[in-house]
Amino acid sequence: MSNNESRMVPLLCGTKIDVPAASDAMSIDKQVILDAYNSSGAILIEESTLTREKFPDFTERFFEVFMEYVGGANNDRQSALKNSKTVLTVTGGNTSKTSVPLHGEMFYMKNRPSTLFFCCIQPAAEDGQTTLCDGVALWKALPQEFRSYFETNAISYRRKYDKDTWSKVYKTTNIEDVVQICEQIGNELMINDDGSIETVYRCHAYNDHHAGRAFVNSILVWAAREFIEGIDDSNLRLIDGSKIPMDMLYQINDIAEELTLNVPWKPGSVAIVDNQRFMHGRRRYEDTNRDIIMRLSDEAMPKTA
Numbered sequence: 001m002s003n004n005e006s007r008m009v010p011l012l013c014g015t016k017i018d019v020p021a022a023s024d025a026m027s028i029d030k031q032v033i034l035d036a037y038n039s040s041g042a043i044l045i046e047e048s049t050l051t052r053e054k055f056p057d058f059t060e061r062f063f064e065v066f067m068e069y070v071g072g073a074n075n076d077r078q079s080a081l082k083n084s085k086t087v088l089t090v091t092g093g094n095t096s097k098t099s100v101p102l103h104g105e106m107f108y109m110k111n112r113p114s115t116l117f118f119c120c121i122q123p124a125a126e127d128g129q130t131t132l133c134d135g136v137a138l139w140k141a142l143p144q145e146f147r148s149y150f151e152t153n154a155i156s157y158r159r160k161y162d163k164d165t166w167s168k169v170y171k172t173t174n175i176e177d178v179v180q181i182c183e184q185i186g187n188e189l190m191i192n193d194d195g196s197i198e199t200v201y202r203c204h205a206y207n208d209h210h211a212g213r214a215f216v217n218s219i220l221v222w223a224a225r226e227f228i229e230g231i232d233d234s235n236l237r238l239i240d241g242s243k244i245p246m247d248m249l250y251q252i253n254d255i256a257e258e259l260t261l262n263v264p265w266k267p268g269s270v271a272i273v274d275n276q277r278f279m280h281g282r283r284r285y286e287d288t289n290r291d292i293i294m295r296l297s298d299e300a301m302p303k304t305a
């Protein structure tokens, strides 16, 4: 194998690209990355030396424009590089270090990102891995009765925010801006007399991807937030208002766990994830030095360089 030759290593899901003597992910041929990504839905370049400052350059090999985190459910997400609005911390502010169940990023709105870039600046000393699960494999692994249930029943994501919270979520104090943003992201908006708002987004729990039907949604993370953490500002229901049975949620979680990869982060590693096909999450951790950053694109990765 020459110094420039890349080796594809299939993972439990996605592909690891090994490049001997690579100085960083910038040196890997773009078409090699695109081919591995488009065939498997996620790539990891573990042995790399990307830094916080060089991460944007890597992402800009693929896209020119990146999404700001407007309308996102994590109010504590902060800039991870100077004042960039598109290079973001994965864990921000006082966000707890608990595990985060598998989810598609921003699946509670219409214009969710298509492509996620993650870069590890510093992994947790123990645990704290990012998790990945191929939604196409998960859909196939679900019992037929579950697939029928989600084909028959659409779901709705409902959020309730007081003014303080919505001004953080939508990054404005002007309700007219919120009206516009909700229109753009496909959320129905109700404005209450006390200045609080409620939003609703209806969709299916699956996504029809060119690789197949994928179980990608925010069901597990929203259920954990409501039923385990006891936070009542958001809930996920079928569109008729009924709850998804708890034993079904636990079974889905168990089936997904069998298909879930713990990303073996090293400082400088980078991953690209197809958010329309894969779900991601996080294992719990204690180490406050854990530092993972991300960038989101609303475009799908190109097929050719």
Ligand SMILES: [Fe+2]
Pocket: 103, 104, 105, 280
């Ligand atoms: Fe996420």
